[in-house]
Amino acid sequence: MRALIAYLKPGRSKTGAKPRRSGRPSPRRRQVVAVGLIVAVALGSAVGAWQLRESGFVGRSMTQAGMALSAWSQRQIVAAGLTVQHVFVTGRGETSKDQVLAAVGVESGQSILDFNPAQARQRLLKLGWVKTARVERRLPDTIVVRLRERRALALWQHKGRHMLIDRGGKTITRHDLARFAHLPIVVGQDAPMAAAALIDMLSRKPALFAQVRAAVRIGARRWDVRLKNGIKIHLPEIDAFAAWVRLAELAAEHQIFDRDVAAIDLRLPDRLVLRLTPEAAARKNKNGKET
Numbered sequence: 001m002r003a004l005i006a007y008l009k010p011g012r013s014k015t016g017a018k019p020r021r022s023g024r025p026s027p028r029r030r031q032v033v034a035v036g037l038i039v040a041v042a043l044g045s046a047v048g049a050w051q052l053r054e055s056g057f058v059g060r061s062m063t064q065a066g067m068a069l070s071a072w073s074q075r076q077i078v079a080a081g082l083t084v085q086h087v088f089v090t091g092r093g094e095t096s097k098d099q100v101l102a103a104v105g106v107e108s109g110q111s112i113l114d115f116n117p118a119q120a121r122q123r124l125l126k127l128g129w130v131k132t133a134r135v136e137r138r139l140p141d142t143i144v145v146r147l148r149e150r151r152a153l154a155l156w157q158h159k160g161r162h163m164l165i166d167r168g169g170k171t172i173t174r175h176d177l178a179r180f181a182h183l184p185i186v187v188g189q190d191a192p193m194a195a196a197a198l199i200d201m202l203s204r205k206p207a208l209f210a211q212v213r214a215a216v217r218i219g220a221r222r223w224d225v226r227l228k229n230g231i232k233i234h235l236p237e238i239d240a241f242a243a244w245v246r247l248a249e250l251a252a253e254h255q256i257f258d259r260d261v262a263a264i265d266l267r268l269p270d271r272l273v274l275r276l277t278p279e280a281a282a283r284k285n286k287n288g289k290e291t
Contacts, residue, residue, distance in 0.1 A: 133145065
């Protein structure tokens with residue numbers, strides 16, 4: 001018995017025959033096979049996709065699909081009535097209808113979903129007369145535009161040209177200025193930004209302000225005002241309104257504008273200096289007194 005047992009080796013039956021293998025692969029082998037299949041499929045897909053891309057098939061297919069989808073979407077939008085049929089504008093006075101429609105940039109029958117109100121607003125704000133703008137898209141078919149226009153304040157003379165400006169000093173337009181000839185003219189590099197304060201001050205004496213033709217900004221500090229009769233008024237840098245009030249009183253009480261005066265200097269607080277016209281000065285020098 002000991003001899004027989006010693007003869008038996010691992011892996012053999014008692015009869016000496018080799019053990020039979022099971023028909024199912026081991027778990028380790030199944031994992032290896034699965035990974036191999038996955039890699040093969042991935043490589044095959046990558047190669048196929050590369051071949052399709054290189055041939056242009058994918059690009060053409062995507063383009064055709066996009067065009068078909070776009071056409072289908074457009075038909076659905078039209079069928080649903082989501083196209084622009086009305087553009088309502090309020091607050092338009094100086095700005096022309098054509099300018100507004102061009103800035104809004106929409107056409108009748110266009111998909112209202114493709115319209116961008118924010119971009120239309122930015123284009124409207126570039127129009128000279130437009131101060132503020134609101135643009136709304138109202139489904140199914142209406143665009144609403146609300147404008148607030150600038151108010152003309154004065155004509156700015158700069159480099160030999162005139163421009164219409166508003167209270168903020170912004171240029172409104174350089175064209176069709178004849179109908180604004182009644183507005184005062186301001187001259188100087190920084191005149192547009194300082195014009196509103198000056199005109200507000202001068203207009204507090206309406207009778208005298210009605211005679212103002214232009215104002216020249218001097219050294220970004222003060223103003224020289226020219227009246228319609230040609231007389232130049234030198235306003236002081238400090239307390240210009242007090243000087244303007246004093247001039248209004250003198251004009252009302254002593255009719256100083258009826259004399260041969262070329263300029264009135266108000267820069268000294270305790271006195272008023274008159275400069276005669278060249279003709280009046282010549283007569284005075286000749287006769288020794290003013291005539």
